[in-house]
Amino acid sequence: MIVDLTDEQAREALPCKWGAVEPGVVPAWVAEMDFALAEPIVEAVTAAVRRGTAGYPPFGDLGVGAALTGFADRHWSWSPPADASVVVGDVIAGIRIALEVLCPPGPVVVPLPCYPPFRDIVTLTGRELVHVTVDPDTEDQDAAALDLQQVEEAFAAGARTLLLCNPHNPLGRVPRRDELEALATLAQQYGARVVADEIHGPLVLPGATFTPYLEVDPTGILVTSHSKTFNTAGLHTAQVVVLDEAEQSALRAIPLPQNHAYSPLGMIAAVTAWTDCDDWHAALVTRLTEQRTLLAQLLETHLPKARMRPLEATYLPWVDLRDYGLEDPAAAGLEHGVRVAAGQAYQPGLAGHVRLNTATTPLRLEQMVERLAAAVAGSRP
Ligand SMILES: Cc1ncc(COP(=O)(O)O)c(C=O)c1O
Known part of the structure; x- marks a missing residue:
């Protein structure tokens, strides 16, 4: 296959x-894979191109939110409401929009090592970057847990957002549920928001268990996409998921130029990937x-x-x-x-x-x- x-x-x-x-x-x-696309995606996108589907994307989400809900439910027994999802162009754009629209002012904590665009996007939004580090060298993955003491120091010094990479690129680590719970408690204590990039969530390998961050922290902001798992980054469709209805409305109300880079073909690929490619x-x-x-x-x-x-x-x-x-x-x-x-x-x-x-x-x-x-x-x- x-x-x-x-x-x-x-x-x-x-x-x-x-x-x-x-x-x-x-x-x-x-991070791209030398594998052919999944056949259902090829068929769905090819059929759409044959129908001439190359115009602007629709208002509404073509079912992308419901499709993610289905995948999350089947794979992680987690069912975010379908309308909690707002389509964005890609994960990095989703993080930018989350910072611009949803996150309180103040510095942003980015644990190191990190996916390099995390640093760029924080800087581009005019926020100050604060780093916390984990030991990059140990062979013991538990020693690479987020250092909550450093995170607390950063929150105490004024940071109000943390970018979490769950699972972690480049460490290849899956944060344990109790760590995420402890992070959620800390965030709540300081009124801070956690933006969870879970693009690698479907790529957890046997031996580890993935916990969607929003399951332990309903105030978290999920940014994800089918694109890393299904090799469709060039089709440009990702999702921001927030559980608060006022925040969903705020995301949907932003001016078009702030969130215009998603494509109908990417949305079709997303629905197919989340639904028909298990x-x-x-x-x-x-x-x-x-x-x-x-x-x-x-x-x-x-x-x-x-x-x-x-x-x-x-x-x-x-x-x-x-x-x-x-x-x-x-x-x-x-x-x-x-x-x-x-x-x-x-x-x-x-x-x-x-x-x-x-x-x-x-x-x-x-x-x-x-x-x-x-x-x-x-x-x-
Ligand atoms: C953690 C992480 N976030 C985001 C991305 C990029 O996602 P996108 O192309 O949707 O911005 C990658 C790509 O490798 C990644 O590893």
Whole structure:
């Protein structure tokens, strides 16, 4: 059911990921998967294009909210009301709108390491950034829990919003329910809002349990999309979900230029992904779990001094290569035929880390690790 793209097909399908590397280089940087789209999405979007559906998006949501409710109910036994969802262009736009419309004034807490656009979007909204850090190096995922003492200090000093990445990119960690409950209690105490980016929620792998943040904090703001799980980022449809009706109305009342970047094709893809692709999604999780196992074996063989975090979710493992003594292993990797994401993009100043992308063929994953191993060993390409 998961169909691998050949290099030629991937260059056509994923122009950002594959267009950024020379032929022969394995692209393992941006979070896109080298897999064909789920057939129901291909059919629904193709049929819409044949009908000429290429105009402005509709008023109303074409059923995107109800479709997310169905998916959340089937997978997480959580049923947000269908009309709690407001369609936005993408997750980062949704976070911006949440900050502009819903969050109290004051600095915004962004735990590090973080998905790099989190920092940009906070700055673009004119908010001050406050960082809290978790230990990026431990092999014990529990030690990478959000440091609530640092969060409390930031709230006590005036911050009133926290951007939560649940599950976490790039750490691949799924926050435990009790941690989220403790965060919710803290937020309530200080009148702070938590904006939960849960784009990776459907990518939790066997062994971990996903808790939707709004389940523990009804004042939370959920921003999500089907796009990371179903490889449709270019179709531009995401969702902001808030449970308070006045806030839903406030979101729907914002001027068009503040929220205009979603597309009817993306909305059709979203409804199909959330509704008709459970089999494909199950096959994807199986494939990503196999790739996780393969990666562990490959690291043990070729990069035995690498420390990989237990990958609880996503296809984006975070690997500590500092024992090999290179400041920037990603730059060295590029010279050896693999493009991975550099750790310092996620935490400025952090040396020796990379983020990989396992959503590809076993062969490309093998090449990825072998080439990184050659790079850190300093051998000639
Ligand atoms: C945590 C996280 N949020 C948001 C995004 C981007 O989402 P979008 O393209 O919908 O803005 C990504 C992409 O990898 C991500 O990892």
